[in-house]
Amino acid sequence: MMLILTAVRNRAISPPRGGEDAHDYSHQYETDPEGVGSESIYRFGSDAGDDESGLFKVKNQGTQSVKIYSTQEDTDGVPTVTMFDAKTGKLLTESSPSNPIEVGDELRAGLEIDTQDVDISSYNVHLTINAVATSD
Secondary structure, X not given: OOEEEEEOOOOOOOOOOXXXXXXXXXXXXXXXXXXXXXXXXXXXXXXXXXXXXXXXXXXXXXXXXXXXXXXXXXXXXXXXXXXXXXXXXXXXXXXXXXXXXXOOOEEEEEEEEEOOOOOOOOOOOOOEEEXXXXXX
16 A cells, blocks of 8 residues: 655745735734643644645555554543544544545544643654555
8 A cells, every 4th residue: 555645735925025024923913822722722724825625635656445543552641633624524433434535535624622631841753644445
């Protein structure tokens, strides 16, 4: 099985003429960019400023159709991260994988982050994207 992951948006953002933004945002809103909030569920289904759905694409470069899902080995005391189908919103889990992805086709996906019942901290969470051949 061979899959490839690519970012949906792979183009650079150019600054306006003159090379500077005409607006000053530095004091408009006080923020604390420390990450996602606690006791929340976040869905990141597209890149800001892009009309295409999905944070990334999973392309089937193998020789048979596959179903895609994500797994997270360690879920005790850390945020839960799950991949979802950006088109349908369906969470892609082992018990509920994607519809079959044919050879050469792709699945646009996003990530759901669930911080409920997790202490406020910094975490490294490892997510595995699985592909299982479909039986014909």
